[in-house]
Amino acid sequence: MIRTVLGDLAPADLGRTDYHEHLFQVSPLLPGDELDDEARSGAEAAELRNAGVDAMVEATPAGLGRDAFAVARIARVTGLHIVLTTGAHRREHYPGDHPLLGMDATALGALFTAELTEGVRDDAAPTVPRPDAPPAGLLKAGIGYWSIGPFERRVLAGVSAAHRATGAPVMVHLEHGSAAFEVLESLADLGVPADRIVLAHADRNPDPGLHAELCATGAYLGYDGMARHRSWPDSTILDCLVRTAELGGADRLLLGGDVARRTRYRAYGGMPGLVYLPARFVPRLERTAGPGLVRRVLVDNPARLLAWSRPR
Template sequence: MTVRTVRGDIPAQALGRTDYHEHLFQISPLLPGDELDDEQRSGQEAQSLRAAGIEAMVEATPIGLGRDPAGMARIAERTGLHVVATTGAHRQAHYPDDHPLLASTEEELAERFTADLVTGMSSVDGSPTGVWAGLLKAGIGYWSISPFEHRVLAAVAAAHVATGAPVMVHLEHGSAAFEVLDELRGHGVRAERVVLAHADRNPDPGLHAELCAAGAYLGYDGIARHRDWPDSVILDCLLATAERGGADRLLLGGDVARRSRYRAYGGIPGLEYLPKRFLPRLVREGGAELADAIMRSNPARLLDWHA
C-alpha cells in the first residue's frame, strides 16, 4: 500500500490522522483578496495543524490556481506533515475565459495530469520541480457539467487508469453526485477510488448512505461555516450516515482555503479548528473508533494508489 506525497512515496499506514482537504496555496478570480500566496504564512498555518495532532493533509489546489509544488515540499519538510498534492483542474468558473487550460483537448489534459503524477509537477513558470502529485481532481458546477468539465473528468479518468491514483471531485453544493460517479464509471473509474468533496453541503444522510453503498467516499469539509448552518448539522449527518453503513467511507477536512480565515494571515478560525473544535465533538458523540476510521483508516485506503 503506497501513498504518493510531495516528499516521496510512503506506506499508507504511515499517514496517520489525515485532513483530506485543505489549501496551502491558492489564487482564484472567484476569491479576490483571499489569495494564499505567502509560503511563510502558509507554512505557519500548516504547523498549527500539525501541532493540533494532524499528521497528513491533502493540498487540494489543482493546475492553474497558484499551486506551488516546491513550496509545498518545503512546508512538508519543515512541519513534518505528510502532504499529498493535487493535479487536475477545478470547475470552469475558477478560470478566466482566456486561460490556456480551457482550450486543452481531453488528450492534452490527460497527458499533463499523468505527467504530474509520474514525472513531477511544473512550477508556475513551467520549470520542473521534481515534486509529484498524488491525487487527481475534477470539478463541476451546480447541477451542471460544462464541456470543459466533461473533458477534465475524462482526462482525470484516463490518468487514473494509467496510474492508479485516487480521484477527488468537487461537487458544487453537493449536487450531481450519482451523475459524476456514472460518468467516471463510464471512463473506467470505480466509485471506490473516488471521494466526492463537499458532500456535506447537501446534508442528506439518506442520499449519503446510498452513495457510500455505491462505494464512493464522501468528503465532509463544511465545518465552521455557520452562516449556512451550525456544525451540529454536519455532525448529525455524519453520525446518521455512519449508522446507515457508511462509517468506512467518510472523510473529514476543513477546506478553509481563504487568507481571511487563516490565523497566520490575520484571520480566523484557522486550520486548527478541525482538530481542536470539531474532532472532540465527533469523539464524544460518535466514539473514538468512528473518529479513528474517519481520520486514519479511510483516508489511507482512499489515497493508496493500489487499493
C-alpha cells in the same frame, strides 16, 4: 503506496489525515482571499500539525497558484505528510486566456499523468517539465451546481485517463453537494470505479439517507463544511455524519476543513484557521460517536482512499 510531496509512503504510516485543505490558491472567484505567502501558509500548516494532524491533502489543482516546491519545504519543516493535487477545477475558476482551457481531453490526461509520475508543472507553463519538481498524488475535477459543462467534461475525461494509467485516486468538487450520482456514473463510464473517488463537499447537502446510498456504491464522501455557521451549525454536519455511519457508511467518510481563504486563516490575520477541525470539531465527534469512528474517518479511510491502486 501513497504519493506525498516528499516521496512514497506506506498507508499504515499516513496517520491522522485532513483530506482537504489549501496552502496556496489564487482564483478570480476569490479576489482578496489569495493564499500566496509561504511563511504564512507554513505557519498555518504548523498549527495543524501541532494540533495532532499527521497528514493533509493540498487540494489545489493545476492553474490556481500552486507552489509545489514551497509545499515540499513546508512538509519538511512541519513534519506533515502532504499529498499534492493535479487535475483542474470547474471552468469559472480560470481566466479566459488560461492555457488549460484550450486543451482537449487527451492533452489534459497527458498533463495530469505527467504531474503524477514526473512532477508538478509550473501553472503558467503546464506543458513544460520541471526537473526535480515534487509529484502530485491525487487527481481532481470540479463541476458546477447541477451542471457539467464542456470544459468540466474534458477534465473528467483527462482525470480518468490519468487514473487508468496510474491508479491514483480521484477527488471531485461537488458544488453544494449536487449531481453526486451523475458524477459517479460519468466516471464509471470512463473507467474509474466508485471506490477510487471521494466526493468533496458532500455535506453541503446534509442528507444522511442520500449519503448512505452514495457510500453503498463504494464512493468516499468528504465532509468539510464545518465552521460555516452562516449556512448551518456544526451540529448539522455532526448529526449527518453520525447518522450516515449508522446507516452503513462508516468506512467511506473523510474529514477536512477546506478553509481555503486568506480571511479565514489565522496566519493571514483571519479565523478560524486550519486548527478548527482538530481542535473544535473532532473532539465533538469523539464525544458523540466514540474514538472508533474518529479513527475510521481520520486514519483508516483516508489511508485506503489515497493508496494508489493497480493501473487498469
